[in-house]
Amino acid sequence: MMDNQLSALLSRCREGLVAVGLLSTAVNLLMLTVPIYMLQVYDRVIPGSSVETLVYLTILAAGALAAMAVLDVLRSRIMVRIGVWIDRMLSPTLFERGIENTLRGVSYQTDALRDLATLRSYLGAVGIMALFDAPWMPIYLVLIFVLHPTLGLFATVGAIVLIALAVANHMLTSGRLNRANMTSAYGYRNAEMAFRNAEVIEAMGMTPALTRRWGELNADILQLQEEVSDTSGLINAWTKSLRLFLQVGVLGLGAWLVLRHELTAGGIIAASIIMSRALAPVEQAIGSWRITTNARDAWKRLTELLQLPPLYPPAMPFPRPSGALVVHGVNYAPSGRAVLRDISFSLEPGEALGIVGPSAAGKSTLARLIIGLAKPQSGSIRLDGADVFAWNRDNFGINIGYLPQKVELLSGTVRDNIARMEGGNSSDVVAAAMGAGVHDMIMRLPSSYDTEIGEFGHMLSGGQRQRIGLARAIYRRPAFVVLDEPNANLDVEGEAALKRTIAELKECGSIVVVITHRPMLMTEFDKILALRNGRAAFFGPSKTLLAHVKRRKALASASMSPSPA
Numbered sequence: 001m002m003d004n005q006l007s008a009l010l011s012r013c014r015e016g017l018v019a020v021g022l023l024s025t026a027v028n029l030l031m032l033t034v035p036i037y038m039l040q041v042y043d044r045v046i047p048g049s050s051v052e053t054l055v056y057l058t059i060l061a062a063g064a065l066a067a068m069a070v071l072d073v074l075r076s077r078i079m080v081r082i083g084v085w086i087d088r089m090l091s092p093t094l095f096e097r098g099i100e101n102t103l104r105g106v107s108y109q110t111d112a113l114r115d116l117a118t119l120r121s122y123l124g125a126v127g128i129m130a131l132f133d134a135p136w137m138p139i140y141l142v143l144i145f146v147l148h149p150t151l152g153l154f155a156t157v158g159a160i161v162l163i164a165l166a167v168a169n170h171m172l173t174s175g176r177l178n179r180a181n182m183t184s185a186y187g188y189r190n191a192e193m194a195f196r197n198a199e200v201i202e203a204m205g206m207t208p209a210l211t212r213r214w215g216e217l218n219a220d221i222l223q224l225q226e227e228v229s230d231t232s233g234l235i236n237a238w239t240k241s242l243r244l245f246l247q248v249g250v251l252g253l254g255a256w257l258v259l260r261h262e263l264t265a266g267g268i269i270a271a272s273i274i275m276s277r278a279l280a281p282v283e284q285a286i287g288s289w290r291i292t293t294n295a296r297d298a299w300k301r302l303t304e305l306l307q308l309p310p311l312y313p314p315a316m317p318f319p320r321p322s323g324a325l326v327v328h329g330v331n332y333a334p335s336g337r338a339v340l341r342d343i344s345f346s347l348e349p350g351e352a353l354g355i356v357g358p359s360a361a362g363k364s365t366l367a368r369l370i371i372g373l374a375k376p377q378s379g380s381i382r383l384d385g386a387d388v389f390a391w392n393r394d395n396f397g398i399n400i401g402y403l404p405q406k407v408e409l410l411s412g413t414v415r416d417n418i419a420r421m422e423g424g425n426s427s428d429v430v431a432a433a434m435g436a437g438v439h440d441m442i443m444r445l446p447s448s449y450d451t452e453i454g455e456f457g458h459m460l461s462g463g464q465r466q467r468i469g470l471a472r473a474i475y476r477r478p479a480f481v482v483l484d485e486p487n488a489n490l491d492v493e494g495e496a497a498l499k500r501t502i503a504e505l506k507e508c509g510s511i512v513v514v515i516t517h518r519p520m521l522m523t524e525f526d527k528i529l530a531l532r533n534g535r536a537a538f539f540g541p542s543k544t545l546l547a548h549v550k551r552r553k554a555l556a557s558a559s560m561s562p563s564p565a
């Protein structure tokens with residue numbers, strides 16, 4: 001198996017696991033207290049009728065059992081701490097990987113965090129102790145052999161049958177259990193999306209249809225769960241009866257041996273108790289089969305996730321860029337279909353580019369590419385000489401301003417959102433808000449900049465959200481700003497503020513790229529890129545395009561005007 005962070009973490013817990021192993025040894029030795037006590041009582045105390053020995057033995061047994069409890073508590077506490085430690089070490093990585101997976105278009109994100117929780121609780125649960133107790137099984141069986149070979153043989157055959165039942169349980173259920181878990185994860189993701197779109201669903205009476213779909217999906221899950229539970233239930237019931245029968249068998253066989261004077265009465269009881277100890281891990285393993293399987297599957301999925309190469313190559317921190325943006329021969333075809341073809345253009349610092357074009361022309365896709373959120377199949381995109389995909393985001397993000405087409409704010413205050421969740425200083429936050437023309441609006445909110453946005457930003461109107469998103473994009477005047485339809489929800493006043501902001505950014509030497517359908521901003525653009533079907537239909541100075549459009553309009557109106565008779 002390839003080395004990964006998860007197994008590396010587990011191997012760093014080696015000392016703890018060794019300690020649990022040693023404690024398990026002690027616990028298992030102390031488990032012999034009761035059979036030894038029995039042997040002594042039956043074979044020594046009763047024949048010798050010594051009360052003193054009985055009292056003495058009882059005190060000793062009580063002490064041993066108390067010690068066992070203490071050690072048992074200790075080992076389970078160590079395991080709980082190992083689980084918590086692994087969770088603490090891994091969850092930040094998983095959070096980052098979740099964000100990467102979203103960019104990759106893979107839906108394993110929240111489920112990864114959930115899988116980590118599954119693993120953590122499994123490490124701290126009783127079920128896992130079966131693993132530490134299992135190595136004692138052969139030793140217990142040997143002890144029974146020592147008491148009498150026939151009993152030993154009987155117990156060994158019994159143990160093998162129990163293990164066979166456990167294996168059968170696994171083979172019959174694990175496939176369906178896995179499918180049930182995957183289906184239910186898919187179902188929950190669907191339900192989450194529906195809950196988020198509650199307004200649309202309710203307004204247009206889609207609830208019954210969606211409820212029906214959920215019911216169908218849930219029925220599949222329930223069907224699988226039912227089958228798994230039926231099989232497990234069958235095997236568990238037979239396991240339980242078999243264990244009881246083994247108990248009966250040992251007592252019966254022991255009695256027969258006593259009659260033949262090959263065993264003492266104490267021996268019967270001792271053999272019976274030792275056997276139940278020997279079989280306990282098997283029964284425990286069967287009982288906790290489901291959580292063990294879940295934990296194992298979670299482990300597998302997490303390992304796969306952690307073995308993925310990071311989305312971004314390791315990068316050096318770059319200084320604030322001060323050079324040109326150069327896009328050269330970019331082709332982009334996610335999932336095989338060409339979305340962008342042979343795009344080339346360049347922008348100098350202080351220049352603003354307007355990207356125009358019909359729906360699905362590839363404008364938003366190009367915006368994502370030039371800030372390095374995705375990698376083109378061929379061609380290069382460089383800002384100040386450095387490949388945009390190779391930026392170290394942690395250092396570089398402050399130099400980038402990005403307003404996506406669909407603005408989503410994060411839970412936190414207005415200030416947090418504008419300051420990119422960093423706290424930030426007030427004057428920068430206010431300057432950004434003013435630039436986005438949203439300062440006055442924020443001041444009218446219940447606690448102005450400290451107003452909690454609430455999950456999904458429901459407290460705010462669409463325009464307010466977009467303006468706060470815009471303020472976040474221009475916070476601290478980044479060197480490179482990409483705005484995807486920033487004025488889609490803006491009123492006249494908001495558009496005027498946006499225009500001023502673009503002018504200011506240009507003055508500070510920022511490169512500004514704006515996607516827009518509306519002509520209002522055209523005067524601020526130095527260059528225009530018109531996209532059509534993923535190709536550049538036009539790239540050049542905006543003046544040229546405007547002149548071209550004017551000429552065409554003039555031509556069109558000339559050709560439409562009635563010819564002089």
Ligand SMILES: Nc1ncnc2c1ncn2[C@@H]1O[C@H](COP(=O)(O)OP(=O)(O)OP(=O)(O)O)[C@@H](O)[C@H]1O
Nearest residue numbers: 334335339357358359360361362363364365366405
């Ligand atoms: N990751 C992807 N996988 C497959 N197709 C994609 C992917 N990203 C974008 N596309 C496709 O590329 C095309 C362009 O999408 P894009 O969002 O860039 O359009 P747009 O010009 O911004 O349109 P609009 O004006 O409606 O926002 C669409 O047909 C879209 O389906």
Ligand SMILES: [Mg+2]
Nearest residue numbers: 363364365405
């Ligand atoms: Mg778009």
